[in-house]
């Protein structure tokens with residue numbers, strides 16, 4: 001009998017802790033936004049994939065409705081955020097160029113056509129920029145890397161004309177390999193070719209330097225990082241959750257994943273959580 005009582009007591013203590021921790025998270029959110037000390041805490045790097053109203057293009061894991069995307073961009077503007085490109089972040093740390101008081105990096109992986117159709121007009125309207133990591137081998141085609149494996153429905157990828165227009169309009173284009181393999185799982189020669197060729201193809205077609213990289217599926221290892229560095233990139237992003245700390249890990253930058261089922265409150269909560277560490 002007394003052992004049972006002890007168990008109940010332990011359970012009550014655990015519940016009390018959960019309750020207190022929850023309360024603290026709420027208070028932290030209420031205190032936001034305060035100006036951040038970016039030099040020490042890092043910069044939020046948001047990760048998006050598709051911005052599309054059509055459920056036929058995929059589930060909420062990778063697809064945000066344009067209406068929600070616009071709410072999120074408005075929230076950032078109202079909260080005093082200025083969007084910068086990943087290159088601006090690298091330049092700040094490497095060349096000392098200034099950053100705005102509250103920078104945010106908006107990134108899109110893969111290079112879907114809906115980034116051009118839906119996201120780009122919203123970004124322009126609100127004066128925000130973004131970085132798009134393009135799979136060089138699927139430009140103007142479909143998402144072979146996910147569709148062929150049955151992971152995602154068929155999606156159109158942006159073509160060169162659309163990428164050129166966005167690049168000319170202030171969007172930064174980054175590399176995301178040629179075929180979108182898991183770089184941590186293939187041999188170093190193939191990894192090197194995926195990294196170097198994607199950079200070369202994008203630079204040739206867009207006629208601009210391509211200096212930022214994104215690991216497909218967040219898959220990489222020490223060799224991958226070394227190869228990205230020696231191939232002339234100045235930064236790389238992962239799929240790990242957290243603030244981008246360029247001072248500590250310029251080639252393993254963490255991001256904040258934004259999924260299609262986030263309410264605006266959840267969006268704000270994610271930003272606040274990581275922004276306060």
Ligand SMILES: [Zn+2]
Pocket residue numbers: 109110176180216217
């Ligand atoms: Zn990808």
